[in-house]
Amino acid sequence: MSTATGPGELSLAQALNAALRDAMGDDDRVLVFGEDVGALGGVFRITDGLTAKFGEERCFDTPLAEAGIVGLAVGLAMGGLRPVVEMQFDAFAYPAFEQIASHVAKLRNRTRGALPMPMVIRVPFAGGIGGVEHHCDSSEAYYAHTPGLKVVTPATVEDAYWLLRDAIADPDPVVFLEPKRLYWSRERVDLTTRSAGPMGRAAVRRAGTDATLAAYGPTVPLALQAAEAAAADGISLEVVDLRTIVPFDDETLMRSVRRTGRCVVVQEAQGFAGVAAEIAARVQERCFHSLAAPVLRVTGFDIPYPPPKLEHAHLPTVDRILDAVDRLQFDDEPDLRHTGMAA
Amino acid sequence: MRLEDLLPSPEPVRFVAADGTGTASHGACPRPADDRLVEGYRRMVLGRRFDTQATALTRQGRLAVYPSSRGQEACQIGAVLALRDDDWLFPTYRDSVALVARGLDPAEVLTLLRGDWHCGYDPVATRVAPQCTPLATQTIHAVGLAEALRRNGTDGVVLALIGDGGTSEGDFHEALNFAAVRRAPVVFLIQNNGYAISVPLARQSAAPALAYKGIGYGIGSEQVDGNDLVAVLAVLDAAVAHARSGHGPYLVEAHTYRMEAHTNADDATRYRDDDEVTRWAAADPLARLRTYLSDRGLIDDEAVRTAEAGAEAFAARVRTALNADVPADPRTLFDHVYAEPTAQLEEQRAQLVAELDAREA
Numbered sequence: 001m002s003t004a005t006g007p008g009e010l011s012l013a014q015a016l017n018a019a020l021r022d023a024m025g026d027d028d029r030v031l032v033f034g035e036d037v038g039a040l041g042g043v044f045r046i047t048d049g050l051t052a053k054f055g056e057e058r059c060f061d062t063p064l065a066e067a068g069i070v071g072l073a074v075g076l077a078m079g080g081l082r083p084v085v086e087m088q089f090d091a092f093a094y095p096a097f098e099q100i101a102s103h104v105a106k107l108r109n110r111t112r113g114a115l116p117m118p119m120v121i122r123v124p125f126a127g128g129i130g131g132v133e134h135h136c137d138s139s140e141a142y143y144a145h146t147p148g149l150k151v152v153t154p155a156t157v158e159d160a161y162w163l164l165r166d167a168i169a170d171p172d173p174v175v176f177l178e179p180k181r182l183y184w185s186r187e188r189v190d191l192t193t194r195s196a197g198p199m200g201r202a203a204v205r206r207a208g209t210d211a212t213l214a215a216y217g218p219t220v221p222l223a224l225q226a227a228e229a230a231a232a233d234g235i236s237l238e239v240v241d242l243r244t245i246v247p248f249d250d251e252t253l254m255r256s257v258r259r260t261g262r263c264v265v266v267q268e269a270q271g272f273a274g275v276a277a278e279i280a281a282r283v284q285e286r287c288f289h290s291l292a293a294p295v296l297r298v299t300g301f302d303i304p305y306p307p308p309k310l311e312h313a314h315l316p317t318v319d320r321i322l323d324a325v326d327r328l329q330f331d332d333e334p335d336l337r338h339t340g341m342a343a
Numbered sequence: 344m345r346l347e348d349l350l351p352s353p354e355p356v357r358f359v360a361a362d363g364t365g366t367a368s369h370g371a372c373p374r375p376a377d378d379r380l381v382e383g384y385r386r387m388v389l390g391r392r393f394d395t396q397a398t399a400l401t402r403q404g405r406l407a408v409y410p411s412s413r414g415q416e417a418c419q420i421g422a423v424l425a426l427r428d429d430d431w432l433f434p435t436y437r438d439s440v441a442l443v444a445r446g447l448d449p450a451e452v453l454t455l456l457r458g459d460w461h462c463g464y465d466p467v468a469t470r471v472a473p474q475c476t477p478l479a480t481q482t483i484h485a486v487g488l489a490e491a492l493r494r495n496g497t498d499g500v501v502l503a504l505i506g507d508g509g510t511s512e513g514d515f516h517e518a519l520n521f522a523a524v525r526r527a528p529v530v531f532l533i534q535n536n537g538y539a540i541s542v543p544l545a546r547q548s549a550a551p552a553l554a555y556k557g558i559g560y561g562i563g564s565e566q567v568d569g570n571d572l573v574a575v576l577a578v579l580d581a582a583v584a585h586a587r588s589g590h591g592p593y594l595v596e597a598h599t600y601r602m603e604a605h606t607n608a609d610d611a612t613r614y615r616d617d618d619e620v621t622r623w624a625a626a627d628p629l630a631r632l633r634t635y636l637s638d639r640g641l642i643d644d645e646a647v648r649t650a651e652a653g654a655e656a657f658a659a660r661v662r663t664a665l666n667a668d669v670p671a672d673p674r675t676l677f678d679h680v681y682a683e684p685t686a687q688l689e690e691q692r693a694q695l696v697a698e699l700d701a702r703e704a
Contacts, residue, residue, distance in 0.1 A: 057494075061523055068483050068517030072525075075487015078472070079495065085611050095513075103484070110461035110473055113679045147680055171682035247685035 007190040013158045013183040016046045016122075018191065019164035020084065022045060025052050030168060032059040034069055034086030034122075043088055044124055044183055044231070054257060066096040073119050074103050083119045084168055089290035090125040091134040097142070104173045105148030117173045120164070124151075126268050127220045128181035128315055130308040136180075137305055138269030140217075143175040144245045151245040152199055155176040155220035157187040159243060166199035174199075179218035187255055200244050202252035208238035211262035211328055214279055216242040219266040219316055235325060245275055250282060257283055258290040262328040264298060266316055271299030293329040351554035351564045355598050358573035361626040363634025365573075372577035373453070375424075377641050382571050383424055384636055385650045387416040387629050390440035392654035393449065396661050397439065397456075401607040406456045410437045410669045414570070414602035418534045420444050421504055421575030421597075425530075425583050433472040433493070433503040435487040437534075442471055450664035459671050461551060479505055479512035482531060486518050489527040489586075494602075498585045501529045502579075508539025510553050519560040522592035530582045531557075531594045536601035539615035557594035563683035569597030570628040573635070600626070673699060 009016070012224045022306040026240040034042070041048030043309055050059035063067050073083035087093035093100075100121065107115045109236035127136030143151045150172050154160040162180070193327035205220065206227050215223040220241045221237060238256050242249065257263045263283050265276040280295040298316045307315045328335070356369045394416075412419055419441040426432060426445075434441055442452045447464050454463020457476060462473035472488070475481035485503035492499035509515055510533060522529050533553050536542055550556060559565035563585065565579040575597055582593035591664045600623040604611035611620075636642040642650075677684050677692040684692065 013626030029597070063517070063520050065513075065517040065520065067514050068521045071480065071514060072487040072521055073489070075484040075489070076491050076494075077487075078466070078484065079488050079491020081491055081494065098477060099480060099483075099514075103480060106461075107473070109679045111466055111679075112460065112462075114462075114465045114467055116682065129623070149683070182380070194442075247681075248687065250686065 006131050007188060009186050009188045010157050010191075011184050011186045012154070012157050013044055013046055015157045015160040015189070015191065016120050016178065017048055019161045019168070020047060020050060021053065023084070023165055023168040024050065024058055029080065029082040030058075030083045030084060031076065031081055031248045032086070033072075035062065035063050035064050035088045037061060037086050042086060044180070044341070046122070046178070047086065055210075066093055067099050070096040070099040070104060070121065073121075074099065074107070074117065077117050082168060085119065085121055087121060087123045089131075090123055090137040090139045093121070093123050093139065096121075097342050100143070100175070101146050101147070105146045110146060116171055118171050120167045120174045120176050122176045122178060124167045124180045124183075125177040126181065127311050128218060128268075130311070131180070132308060133305065135328055136311070137220055138267070138300065139175055140245055140269060141274045147184065148173070149246060150174045150199070151177065152243065153179060153217035153245065154243065155179065155182065155215075155217055155241050156196075157185070158189045158191065158194065162194045162196070163199050163243065170199065171192055177217060181218050182221070182297065185221070194293050196243070200247050200249065202249040203219055203241045204238060204252065205241045206239040208236040208260065210236045210260060210330070211264065211325055212238045212240055212253070212256045212260045213264050213266060213321065214240045214242060214243045215266040216245060216275070218268050222316060222318060223321065226318045226325070228318060229318055229322060230325060235330075239322070242279075248279075248282070250286065253279070253283065254286045257287045261290050261292040263287075263291070263295045264321065264324045264328070265295065266298045266321055268316060270302055271297055274299060293327070296324045297329060298324050346558070349558045349561065349563050351552065351557075351596070353359055353567045355566045355568045355573045356578055357571050358577060359571045359631055359635045361570075361631060363631050363638060364447040365635060367576065369574070370386040372581045374573060375576045375580060377639075379424055379576065380573060380632070380636060381641055381646070383420050383576065384632050384642060385653065386420045386423070386444040387572065387632065388650040389657050390416050390419055390444050391663060392658045394440055395445050396658040397453065398603070398607055400453075400665050406453060407458050408454055408606045408608055410606045411603035412437050412440050412601070414628070415534055415536055415599045416440060417572040417575050417632070418492055418532065418569050418597045418599055421572055421579055422504060422532055424576055425579035426500070426502055429470065429497065429499050430583075431470045431472065431485070431488055431499065431501045433481045433488075433501060434474050435478075435481065435504055435506060435509070436474050436476050437506065438474065438504050441472070441477070445469070445471060447471060449661045453491070453661075453665060457665065459669055479515040479518070481505075482509075482515050482518035483521060483675065485529050486522045486525065486527045486592075489522070489529040490525055493528060495692040498587050499528070500583050501527075502583070503529060503531050505531060505533055506539065507533060507535040507537070507544055507547055507553060508542065510556060511547055516556075516560075519557065519592070519594065521560050523560045526589070526591035528586040528589070529592045530579065530586050532579065533594070533596040534599055535596055536599050538601060538605070538615070540550050540565065540605040540609065543614070552596055554596035556595060562592050562594050564594040564596070566596045566598065569599030570626050570631065572628060599628075
């Protein structure tokens with residue numbers, strides 16, 4: 001059963017809400033809980049109306065303790081339920097990290113499959129909304145670096161719905177990172193059908209021939225804007241929306257890069273030891289002989305997330321992406337900026 | 344709930360004194376039936392022999408490490424006897440004796456310490472969660488599973504074990520709070536053995552007793568002489584009945600003592616003196632119960648010999664099982680990371696298999 005039964009305009013937040021409602025309607029084992037998710041419907045209203053529809057046994061407020069929330073989910077999953085928990089903000093999830101890293105991620109492995117951990121940990125993440133400190137962290141690398149977790153981030157309204165449905169149905173624990181700045185983006189969608197592949201597959205959002213932009217979550221719309229701007233200058237950029245960071249879809253990205261011969265990876269998080277670094281390494285390992293230029297990264301700076309009035313200076317922009325594209329040696333001039341050989 | 348209902352007794356509940364003489368039963372807790380105490384004695388003898396055997400196996404290199412619970416047998420066996428088969432136990436790394444006393448295969452219990460894998464038994468089949476190494480994290484899992492039992496329409500109860508040091512961890516407090524707010528059928532048993540590795544209780548907590556930690560969360564609490572099986576079982580019976588009947592969680596602190604060092608790799612002489620150990624040896628839970636049961640005519644020399652022979656046979660089985668070399672296949676490292684291996688894990692497995700094949704060729 002699906003709430004959104006036909007074409008209509010929805011925000012990404014509403015699509016997430018519909019996914020939770022439909023998943024709870026389809027499977028009595030699905031429970032939604034966290035801080036302020038009941039009467040309030042969550043600070044971003046993602047759980048709006050769920051308690052009213054399904055009752056407090058199915059969608060409930062918990063004490064304000066993130067390790068407790070995730071730990072409770074571990075026990076419930078051991079008992080055959082399918083918890084979907086909300087961490088109120090990215091940085092508020094850190095108290096739960098031990099539970100996530102030591103138990104959620106490992107219990108299947110530690111018990112040779114006897115205790116799978118089907119659960120979804122929803123995390124509103126990243127910046128761009130003028131949030132004060134501790135509300136704008138891009139924490140994906142911590143989770144992606146933890147074997148046993150799947151890490152998903154939607155960038156479109158349709159993906160918000162279907163990737164969350166996939167995540168809830170998945171037999172493994174999924175950290176579901178919701179780009180806060182896209183919550184209010186609206187699209188006309190028909191949620192009865194899906195155009196992109198399942199969780200675990202990347203999607204080519206715009207076809208191009210000169211270079212590949214790899215992006216995920218909040219930077220996908222940015223990459224599409226950059227591709228649009230580049231097209232005006234006669235440069236054809238392909239945009240790959242990674243959708244799922246773990247498991248990573250090497251195939252789709254490598255197929256694109258082998259064809260274009262150039263790649264820029266765009267992420268909002270600080271760059272050092274981040275997901276973009278892993279992707280850049282994978283591309284050069286697999287596509288070295290197809291590459292006409294080094295794989296470049298456009299990322300946030302290696303600083304704590306800035307205060308609201310300064311975040312614009314930190315966040316990747318269309319111009320920064322276009323600057324990186326300009327450095328992809330289309331004129332056969334080597335880019336010596338990081339080589340120590342620059343004049 | 345009234346404050347008086349939450350407060351533990353001012354002194355630990357005790358039925359049997361250190362010299363084995365019985366004292367008046369505690370008002371709120373009936374004395375457990377004789378046959379359960381006799382069965383408790385049998386399992387304590389077996390548990391102690393298992394513990395000694397496991398420590399010996401570390402010296403022979405068969406186990407990487409073993410955290411002994413010698414001296415804590417009344418808690419270990421009391422916890423097991425208080426539970427029905429369909430109840431769940433959430434143990435720590437120091438609770439192997441409770442696991443074998445519950446009937447788990449000793450080789451499967453010791454898999455973790457032998458190093459073949461992490462959890463060697465099936466938690467679902469045994470209703471025993473994996474022995475937990477990160478302190479106190481299992482207590483909140485216990486709350487979740489207790490809630491799942493209630494949701495699934497059973498009257499099952501969960502017993503979560505924790506040590507004195509673990510009560511300082513945040514997860515313990517979150518577990519108490521969640522359990523109380525959600526009225527989960529869970530019993531928390533603190534085995535206060537005096538030390539967290541080397542740190543004595545006085546450096547751990549300024550509370551009058553750890554049992555008082557329940558009050559702030561609205562949880563009824565009791566403290567008990569942890570070296571008196573009769574008292575431990577009586578108090579846990581009451582706590583389990585409280586949880587099973589829908590009254591929510593209960594907290595029990597058992598005062599006991601870890602007779603051995605933290606593990607075979609620890610040196611307890613650096614942080615406690617022999618006099619203290621000697622004093623606690625006089626409060627030994629096994630000798631106390633044996634005297635108590637003998638004096639009441641519930642066991643005789645023959646029963647003692649039978650229990651000890653059974654324990655000896657069990658130790659021999661443990662030795663045989665642990666002396667066998669079980670091949671650990673590196674090819675299985677990629678199993679059970681996810682329900683289905685990712686493409687990347689398949690690549691890595693192929694790489695490892697090629698390495699192993701080349702080595703074996």
